[in-house]
Amino acid sequence: MTTTRKSKAQSNMQNYSLDSFPCGALVTNSSRVITYVNAYFTTELFWQPEALIGKSTDVIFTKSSKIFFQSYLIPTLLHEKTCEEMQLIIFNAQGRRIPVTVNAHLGDDGCIYWSFFNASKRDQLYNELLKTRETLEEQAEELKLFASTDELTELLNRREMKYRSILVLEQAARSHQSVGLLMLDIDYFKKVNDNFGHLEGDRVLKELGQKLKAFCRQTDLVARFGGEEFLIMLPDTDKVNVLLFCERLHQLIADITVDNKPLTVSIGASICDDKISFTDFYAQADNAVYKAKKLGRNRTEVYEAD
Structure with a gap:
């Protein structure tokens, strides 16, 4: 058996x-x-x-x-x-x-x-995985871009501006370089929205953003910081060149018209050649722009310590 x-x-x-x-x-x-x-x-x-x-x-x-x-x-x-x-x-x-x-x-x-x-089939799967990874990387870049830019103007947003500005200020302090910070506030912007609608207001903001982006250097930081408020940080720039830059800005911005009238902005400038926090630097520019508005708007004022 x-x-x-x-x-x-x-x-x-x-x-x-x-x-x-x-x-x-x-x-x-x-x-x-x-x-x-x-x-x-x-x-x-x-x-x-x-x-x-x-x-x-x-x-x-x-x-x-x-x-x-x-x-x-x-x-x-x-x-x-x-x-x-x-x-x-x-x-x-x-x-x-x-x-x-x-x-x-x-x-x-x-x-x-x-x-x-x-x-x-393994190679086919591998190629598909590569394409999927490339797609995910592209989507991640897009998400990163969305997270760091203002949707309307395509400039840096408030959070990204603060983050990058801190890095610039730290580098400037190490290198003993002068840095300028400009705050731009559109004059009577509320009237633009009230009289001509928010679409017109958006058009003005977008056009201003495009002009600022094209006008500034690659090393400059340009952001829409909130509403009609824009910030520009100018690395390695002294007071003389900051004022010259602002003068040209006023001329550039006047090319934008609302109801056939040139757009104007009030600019507050702060210049620092020593170590400073972004919060203090921003406060100085904010005080300077408040002074510019108080003195009649459509002008640049530089922060001066009392």
């Missing part, structure tokens, strides 16, 4: 074939000549056995894979007897390049036993 069962088991094992496995099985001798291929090479790669048996492995590998095969795979096999999950590219019988994952084992008989797994 036991002998009968054992015979049946042995018979079933003998019926197993490498042709049944969903991967390529290949054997090469010590000279790297192909001595065996299973049916996978015919059914999936369209190679007839006679086109491969007795031929060098060069017949199936691409040029880059041949180099990798000779320079890495063979030395590794000779040293460690095995290689796992190597990524290569082979040709099918029609000349199509097929990415494969290769495992190999060096037998005691000197032959190398190879298994080839088609990695086309």
Whole structure:
């Protein structure tokens, strides 16, 4: 009874074939000549056995894979007897390049036993993952941009302006450079909204933002700080150049018209050549712009300590 069962088991094992496995099985001798291929090479790669048996492995590998095969795979096999999950590219019988994952084992008989797994879907998935990552990175950049800019004017928003200004002030203190801070407040802006509507008000804000962005240097910080209030930080700029800059600003802004009348702004300026916090620097510019409005608007006033 036991002998009968054992015979049946042995018979079933003998019926197993490498042709049944969903991967390529290949054997090469010590000279790297192909001595065996299973049916996978015919059914999936369209190679007839006679086109491969007795031929060098060069017949199936691409040029880059041949180099990798000779320079890495063979030395590794000779040293460690095995290689796992190597990524290569082979040709099918029609000349199509097929990415494969290769495992190999060096037998005691000197032959190398190879298994080839088609990695086309893996590569496709990998490429899709790369595209997804690129999309996510682009979306992250957009979110970062939205979080740091004012939607209407495309200038820096209040939070980003404060953050970057602190860095500029710290750098200026280390380098002993003068920094200017300008606060611009549109004169009688409430009347623009009341008399001509908020769309007109938005148009004025947007146009002013565009002019400021185009006029300032790349190193300058320009922000819509709230409502009709704009801030400009001018690194490495002394009082003389701050005043010259403000004079040109008034001329530039006058090109914007509301009801055929030039737009005007009141500017408060503060200049610092020593260590100062952004809060104190902002307060100085705010005091200066209040003074400009009190003295008649459409003018620049510089903060002077009492």
